[in-house]
Amino acid sequence: MIKVANLTKTFGTKRAVDGISFTVERGEVLGFLGPNGAGKSTSMRMITGFIPPTSGTVTIGGHDMLENPIPAKKLIGYLPENAPAYTDMTVQGFLDFAAAIRGLHGDAKRAAIQRAVELCFLQGVLHQNVETLSKGYRHRTCFAQSIIHDPEVLILDEPTDGLDPNQKHEIRQLIRRMGATKAIIFSTHILEEVDAVCSRAIIIDRGRIVANGTPKELRAKSEWAGAVTLRIQGMAAAAVAEKLNQLRGARKVTTATEGDRVTVTVFPRVAGDGDLTREVMEATNGWQVEDLRTEEGRLDEVFRSITLPDTAGKEAKL
Amino acid sequence: MNSWGNIKTITKRELQAYFASPVAYVFIVIFLLLNGFFTFMVGGFFERGEASLASSFFLWHPWFYLFLVPAVGMRLWADERRVGTLELLLTMPIAPWEAIVGKFAASWLFLGLALVLTFPVVFTVNYLGSPDNGVIFAAYLGSWLMAGAYLAVSCITSAITRSQVVSFIISVVACLFLILAGFPPVINLLQNLTSHGQWLVDVITSFSVITHFEGFQKGVLDSRDIIFFLSVIGFSLFTTSVILRTHRTT
Structure with a gap:
C-alpha cells in the first residue's frame, strides 16, 4: 500500500x-x-x-x-x-x-x-x-x-x-x-x-x-538478548564470576551482591545465543540457584546503542 | 464538478468560522457605524441636497477598506500556519488552488454581506429623492470588486507570515499604495516631479484603485475597470499559491 x-x-x-x-x-x-x-x-x-x-x-x-x-x-x-x-x-x-x-x-x-x-x-x-x-x-x-x-x-x-x-x-x-x-x-x-x-x-x-x-x-540486536540472569545463595561473587567467565559462550559476567545472595548476569558472545542458558545451567549444577531466566533483549538499549545522542537539530517548522 | 464541491466545502467552513467568533460581528458593526458617520456627518449627505450616494457614501470606501479589509484577510493563512491546520488542509484530497479560492471566496462573500447591510442608506436616498438606482448599483458592484482586490492583497501578506499583526501592517501599506497612486495630491506631486514624463504618471495612476473606482461611482461599468480589479485578484491569488508552495519546499 x-x-x-x-x-x-x-x-x-x-x-x-x-x-x-x-x-x-x-x-x-x-x-x-x-x-x-x-x-x-x-x-x-x-x-x-x-x-x-x-x-x-x-x-x-x-x-x-x-x-x-x-x-x-x-x-x-x-x-x-x-x-x-x-x-x-x-x-x-x-x-x-x-x-x-x-x-x-x-x-x-x-x-x-x-x-x-x-x-x-x-x-x-x-x-x-x-x-x-x-x-x-x-x-x-x-x-x-x-x-x-x-x-x-x-x-x-x-x-x-x-x-x-x-x-x-x-x-x-x-x-x-x-x-x-x-x-x-x-x-x-x-x-x-x-x-x-x-x-x-x-x-x-x-x-x-x-x-x-x-x-x-x-x-x-541487544547485548542483553540471550543473556542469562541468575540469583545464587551462599556463594562469593568473585567465585561465581570466575567460574561463569570460563563458559565458552560467555562474553562477560556482571555480579551484584545483596546480603548473602549474588545476582549474576552472563552476556552471550553471540547475541541471542540459546545455548548459553544450557551451559549456565550445567555449570551451576549443585549451586543454590533461586532464580534463572533468559533475557529477550531490551529495545531501549538497542535504541540507545544504534542512535546517537543529541541529533537535536531543529525540526523544520512550517 | 469536484473542484466546485471542494471550494464550496471550504468556503462554508470559513464562513462558519467567521461567525463563530466575535470578529464578524465587530467588523460589521464598525463598518456600518463608520459608513453612517461619514455619510451623514462628514460627507454632508443632507446639506448637499443631491439624490446621489457618490460623493457622500462611496467616496469613503477606499479608505474604510484600507483598514477593515486587511483585518478580515489577515487570519486567512497566517492562522492556518500558526495553529498547524495548514498541514491538515493541504493533505486533504484537494488541490491547493481550491483551498485558496475557497478561503478567498468566503472572505469576499463576508465583505459583500457587510456591504449589503448598508442598504438603509439606499432606502434613505430613495425616500428623500429619486436617485438613479442603476448608478448606485454600479457603485456597489465597484465597491465590492475593490474590496476583493484589497482582500486578495491581504491573502498574499497573510501567506507570507505566521503573525496576523505583521500581515495586517504589510497589507495596509500595500493597499495604501493602491490608493495613493491615484490620490490627487500625489498625482500633482508626480506631475511636478516629472515635467516631461506624463506616461510615468499614467502608469502609476493606472494602478490605483481610486482611478478605477471612479467610473463605477458615476455609474459607468467600464470593462477595463472590471478587468483591472479581477486581474489584481487573480494575480494576488496566484502569488499566494506560489508563496504557500515555497514555504513547503524550503
Whole structure:
C-alpha cells in the first residue's frame, strides 16, 4: 500500500531525511522510531504529500504522490504532530467539514461521523468548541478526523502524545484493531508502544534508517538478548564470576551482591545465543540457584546503542 | 464538478468560522457605524441636497477598506500556519488552488454581506429623492470588486507570515499604495516631479484603485475597470499559491 523509495529532503544544507526506503502492506502496523529531530515528522509530511521531497518517490496504493496527489491523498488518513484542529469550530462542525472534504454526504456522512465519534469517545464534547477542549480531547478530535473516511492508509505522528495512560491504552487498542485491515505507519518515542502495537519497526536516526525488523528481531540486536540472569545463595561473587567467565559462550559476567545472595548476569558472545542458558545451567549444577531466566533483549538499549545522542537539530517548522 | 464541491466545502467552513467568533460581528458593526458617520456627518449627505450616494457614501470606501479589509484577510493563512491546520488542509484530497479560492471566496462573500447591510442608506436616498438606482448599483458592484482586490492583497501578506499583526501592517501599506497612486495630491506631486514624463504618471495612476473606482461611482461599468480589479485578484491569488508552495519546499 505504501511504498517509499530513496526519499530525501534537504533544508538548506541540512539533510533532514537521507534516502529512506521501505514498504508497508495492508495488515501491517509499522512503528517509526527515532530520537527527536531524526526526521520522523519530515518523512511523514512527505509521505502524506504536505511537503514535496527533494528526491525520491512516495507511492500510495499505486498512485504517485507527486504526480497524482489527489487519488493518493484520498487513501490516506493523517494525524499530524501536535494534532492541529480548527479552534473556531465545534467538534461536530470540524468532523462535518472533514467528512465533507473527503467527499461524504448525507447519510454516509452522518454514519461516518457517528462511527468516528464512537471510536474516539467524543460523545461528551460533540458540541463543545475545539478551543475549549483539553489536550487529550483535542488529540482525539484530530484522530477522529483522520479515520473519518475509513482510510486504507493511516499515518499517525505521535498518536498517543499527551494522553493519559487510559487514553493511551484505548488508542493503542484501536490502532492494533485497525491494523488488521489497513496499512498503518505511526511514529512514537515510547518503546513499549512498539511491543504493544507494531508488527514491524523502523529506527531512524539523522535521516537514515538504522534498523528495520519485527520488535523481536530488533530486540535480538541487544547485548542483553540471550543473556542469562541468575540469583545464587551462599556463594562469593568473585567465585561465581570466575567460574561463569570460563563458559565458552560467555562474553562477560556482571555480579551484584545483596546480603548473602549474588545476582549474576552472563552476556552471550553471540547475541541471542540459546545455548548459553544450557551451559549456565550445567555449570551451576549443585549451586543454590533461586532464580534463572533468559533475557529477550531490551529495545531501549538497542535504541540507545544504534542512535546517537543529541541529533537535536531543529525540526523544520512550517 | 469536484473542484466546485471542494471550494464550496471550504468556503462554508470559513464562513462558519467567521461567525463563530466575535470578529464578524465587530467588523460589521464598525463598518456600518463608520459608513453612517461619514455619510451623514462628514460627507454632508443632507446639506448637499443631491439624490446621489457618490460623493457622500462611496467616496469613503477606499479608505474604510484600507483598514477593515486587511483585518478580515489577515487570519486567512497566517492562522492556518500558526495553529498547524495548514498541514491538515493541504493533505486533504484537494488541490491547493481550491483551498485558496475557497478561503478567498468566503472572505469576499463576508465583505459583500457587510456591504449589503448598508442598504438603509439606499432606502434613505430613495425616500428623500429619486436617485438613479442603476448608478448606485454600479457603485456597489465597484465597491465590492475593490474590496476583493484589497482582500486578495491581504491573502498574499497573510501567506507570507505566521503573525496576523505583521500581515495586517504589510497589507495596509500595500493597499495604501493602491490608493495613493491615484490620490490627487500625489498625482500633482508626480506631475511636478516629472515635467516631461506624463506616461510615468499614467502608469502609476493606472494602478490605483481610486482611478478605477471612479467610473463605477458615476455609474459607468467600464470593462477595463472590471478587468483591472479581477486581474489584481487573480494575480494576488496566484502569488499566494506560489508563496504557500515555497514555504513547503524550503
